[in-house]
Amino acid sequence: MPKQIKPKIKKTKEVPKDNSTKKIKIKIIGLGGGGGNIIKELSKKLDFSSNKIDFTAVNTDVQALETLPNNLKKVSFGEGETKGLGTGRDVALGHRVAESEEKKIKNIFSDQKDLYILVASLGGGTGTGAIPVFSKVAKELNLTTLGIFTLPFSFEGKDRMREAQKAIEEAQASLNAVLILPNEKIFKFVKDDIPFNSALDIINDQLAKSIQGLLSTVYSSGLINIDWADIKATIEGVNQRAYLNTVQVKLTDDLSLFTKDLLSNELIEYNFQKSINVLFNIEGGKNLSMKQLAFISEKIHELAPEARIIFGLTQNPKLKNEIRATVLATGTVKKEEKIAPPKKEKPVLKKEKVVTPKKKPKEVISKVEEELKELEELGVEINRRNAVEIKKAEEEAIKKENEEEDIFEIPAFLRKKK
Ligand SMILES: Nc1nc2c(ncn2[C@@H]2O[C@H](COP(=O)(O)OP(=O)(O)OP(=O)(O)O)[C@@H](O)[C@H]2O)c(=O)[nH]1
Numbered sequence: 479m480p481k482q483i484k485p486k487i488k489k490t491k492e493v494p495k496d497n498s499t500k501k502i503k504i505k506i507i508g509l510g511g512g513g514g515n516i517i518k519e520l521s522k523k524l525d526f527s528s529n530k531i532d533f534t535a536v537n538t539d540v541q542a543l544e545t546l547p548n549n550l551k552k553v554s555f556g557e558g559e560t561k562g563l564g565t566g567r568d569v570a571l572g573h574r575v576a577e578s579e580e581k582k583i584k585n586i587f588s589d590q591k592d593l594y595i596l597v598a599s600l601g602g603g604t605g606t607g608a609i610p611v612f613s614k615v616a617k618e619l620n621l622t623t624l625g626i627f628t629l630p631f632s633f634e635g636k637d638r639m640r641e642a643q644k645a646i647e648e649a650q651a652s653l654n655a656v657l658i659l660p661n662e663k664i665f666k667f668v669k670d671d672i673p674f675n676s677a678l679d680i681i682n683d684q685l686a687k688s689i690q691g692l693l694s695t696v697y698s699s700g701l702i703n704i705d706w707a708d709i710k711a712t713i714e715g716v717n718q719r720a721y722l723n724t725v726q727v728k729l730t731d732d733l734s735l736f737t738k739d740l741l742s743n744e745l746i747e748y749n750f751q752k753s754i755n756v757l758f759n760i761e762g763g764k765n766l767s768m769k770q771l772a773f774i775s776e777k778i779h780e781l782a783p784e785a786r787i788i789f790g791l792t793q794n795p796k797l798k799n800e801i802r803a804t805v806l807a808t809g810t811v812k813k814e815e816k817i818a819p820p821k822k823e824k825p826v827l828k829k830e831k832v833v834t835p836k837k838k839p840k841e842v843i844s845k846v847e848e849e850l851k852e853l854e855e856l857g858v859e860i861n862r863r864n865a866v867e868i869k870k871a872e873e874e875a876i877k878k879e880n881e882e883e884d885i886f887e888i889p890a891f892l893r894k895k896k
């Protein structure tokens with residue numbers, strides 16, 4: 479039996495205005511061909527408008543950059559040596575040209591964002607060669623960084639894998655946290671005769687969904703907000719292994735299965751189990767209830783009993799009868815133990831009371847308060863806003879939702895553009 483250590487409970491505190499998550503600025507840098515593909519996928523998915531996210535694709539291959547959409551910034555480097563044609567899988571060349579372009583790299587990092595996410599598919603020459611250099615420069619500039627890397631398929635050969643592992647080792651020493659997805663793991667889900675590009679599309683899609691969930695956690699205002707200090711605390715440190723996953727289901731789906739999916743993403747190199755820092759956010763429409771939060775919290779506590787758990791709760795009017803949960807965990811362990819299959823538990827979702835904030839905001843707030851207390855008793859760390867802030871956020875959400883509903887009561891051809 480693991481030791482049951484109750485996570486420390488944070489006392490109610492007011493979120494400082496100038497430190498709110500809404501102001502966080504993030505830059506996502508896709509390095510090499512695969513890195514560019516992944517950030518392209520992600521930029522298509524963002525379901526909220528945010529000018530706070532900057533997408534930048536960096537490559538030695540000019541043609542590959544040209545195929546990317548124009549909402550991504552594009553930076554070519556090493557053109558002198560590669561003639562803009564890529565490195566042809568030459569890692570030493572990728573490394574060399576990155577070193578010779580240090581000025582350009584510093585310039586990419588000069589825009590004072592709060593968080594820089596570096597994304598690359600390792601196994602080629604550009605991403606694999608350049609990522610240690612980008613990471614080193616970021617560290618010299620004292621930036622907060624998260625590296626997200628895929629590893630090559632085994633059929634690409636042992637040398638590719640060795641080069642990729644070496645690049646990660648070097649980069650890790652300079653990055654705060656690193657998330658790794660071995661491409662090979664896709665064969666747990668698809669037949670091995672799947673076309674190469676389709677396999678990549680599935681991996682990119684899954685990865686983009688998880689990053690999207692993380693960004694949504696950062697930018698959506700919630701009944702319970704995760705603030706920048708919480709995110710920073712989860713990522714900070716050096717060489718932290720990270721687990722990130724997002725799962726979206728219908729409210730009527732089995733909650734224990736949902737939790738299992740959320741906490742055991744087979745595509746990720748590291749397990750969620752025994753994580754040290756856990757940050758999770760639940761988004762839902764009107765029917766969002768604290769019971770789902772309590773259920774997931776308990777499971778998290780069971781699998782990572784010593785973790786410091788921070789959660790957020792967000793209303794997203796676009797999620798009508800669905801909930802979406804995102805987990806970011808660090809200090810996780812390498813996959814060796816399997817997560818035990820969940821016990822047969824009654825799905826909690828079906829019978830629960832429906833929260834109707836539109837009509838009775840005060841009741842909802844007191845209900846939230848009541849359930850927050852229950853959660854605190856369970857030992858979950860709650861970063862609360864004070865009652866005034868919760869009420870304000872609630873009223874704003876209701877106002878927005880009412881406005882949206884009003885618009886849709888007007889026939890489409892009569893609707894005026896605002
Ligand atoms: N998940 C994923 N992996 C990819 C993708 N494209 C390529 N890969 C993998 O990443 C490795 C490196 O490919 P690229 O990213 O194209 O290489 P590069 O960094 O541009 O380097 P060069 O083209 O050799 O200069 C490949 O061996 C594949 O295993 C992609 O879109 N998604």
Ligand SMILES: [Mg+2]
Nearest residue numbers: 510511539564
């Ligand atoms: Mg390339």
